[in-house]
Amino acid sequence: MKLNTVENLVRPVFPFTAIIGQEEMKLALILNVIDPSIGGVMIMGDRGTGKSTTIRAIADLLPEIEVVADDPFNSHPYNTDLMSEEVKESFNSQITLSQKKIKVPMVDLPLGATEDRLCGTIDIEKALKNGIKTFEPGLLAKANRGILYVDEVNLLDDHLVDLLLDAAASGWNTVEREGISIRHPARFVLVGSGNPEEGELRPQLLDRFGMHAEIRTVKDPDLRVKIVEERSAFDQNPLDYVESYRSTQDNLKERILAAQNILSDVHIDYDLKIKISEVCSQLDVDGLRGDIVTNRAAKALAAYKNEDSVTIEHIETVITLCLRHRLRKDPLESMNSGDKVDKVFQKVFQ
Incomplete structure (x- = not known):
């Protein structure tokens, strides 16, 4: 007989890899997980x-993740940048800290x-x-x-x-x-x-x-029916449904971990940095956040694809996500802000 622990009483979460469509949102979340500094x-x-x-x-x-046990701040056991002041004092005094995974x-x-x-x-x-x-x-x-x-x-x-x-x-x-x-x-x-x-x-x-x-709401009727069917299958038997996606979930987990590990080695050419800044300049983006974030996101995408250098395709994939909300609102402008970013990108990079 299986005991009712807290873990198996908690309702399973719908698997990330089972979500249909909304690729832009999923990519943005994955890249932020790979590099939170985005x-x-x-x-x-x-x-x-x-x-x-x-x-x-x-x-x-x-x-x-590994944390110091009973610490309210989820302090890292050996990375001092991710420790609370009390844990850091104990660590520097070489006091053994009990650890656990959460x-x-x-x-x-x-x-x-x-x-x-x-x-x-x-x-x-x-x-x-x-x-x-x-x-x-x-x-x-x-x-x-x-x-x-x-x-x-x-x-x-x-x-x-x-x-x-x-x-x-x-x-x-x-x-x-x-x-x-x-x-x-x-x-x-x-x-x-x-x-x-x-x-x-x-x-x-x-x-x-x-x-x-x-x-946006999915318009294609076939896709809408598929989404409804997937959700119904999950609601009827969450544990079996989650189990059926176990291998695809594990594969994505491994890709994210691998990307985090190689992120610091990913290189972006100076010429590409110049062009990113040129796009930001032509779009009249205030400040330098747009330049910085686009560089970081492009590197995170390259790492996610297990590549050691950023290409134009990586930049094209992320630049709209990084810049569309930084454009000045013009009430007379009929073009969507995302389309505007893409138009300037094509002009500068081609």
Whole structure:
């Protein structure tokens, strides 16, 4: 008789490799997982197009990570850049730290979340009475070395979006109250999703997301029927359905791991860097984030394809994802921002 453990009571997640279509969104998520320094992804699209399903599926696909046991920040056992201050002190003092493996954290930020819930709180009373820094970790601590997912990010308070993006860019979260300061690592892949009908993000916030994927409802009736059938098969028998995708899931896991391992060796020619910057310049993209992210995404794609140098095809695949949300809005412009990026790319690279 099989015992009911927490693991087998939790409902299985729909397999990432079973998701039909939405290739742009899937590629953006995979590249951010390979190189989190790309800066996350904003996914905008119609309701009911599988945004949440896909994001949860990518988290379930990732290999387990090593953490220090009983540490609220998922500190790395031997990489000091990914340790909390307390763990780093123990590590430097050569104290043996117990380790364990956990699934990559997948943290949902609810719409009604407060700043304290997001960043954590300091117990001032204990600090003043006993001289002890007592910190109640927030969602940024739980998301360290994982994925932080914000559904309906365009409805989230701008102040919270600012905090999120600052933590994602710096990799650290700092909480200060009454002269007491606590700092902990907050390295995560930030994924936002939303429906454009419910309002856009401010341009300066949108620009802080590394990539921007647009998804649309599938129009082809045959494909729609296939999606419905796949979902029905999963709902009827989730365990058997997940098992049937085991080998394809494992293959993708191995590809992602291999890409992470060779990423630092991937080379991009100076001429290609110049052309990427020329595209950004001709599109009148503010700042240099577009240049940086396009370079990083192209290298991550080359690593994903197990190639050691970036080609024009790699750049063509990622450049729209990296630049479309950085263009200035012109109310008289009839061309889609993605098409505009592609048009300038063809002109510069051909």
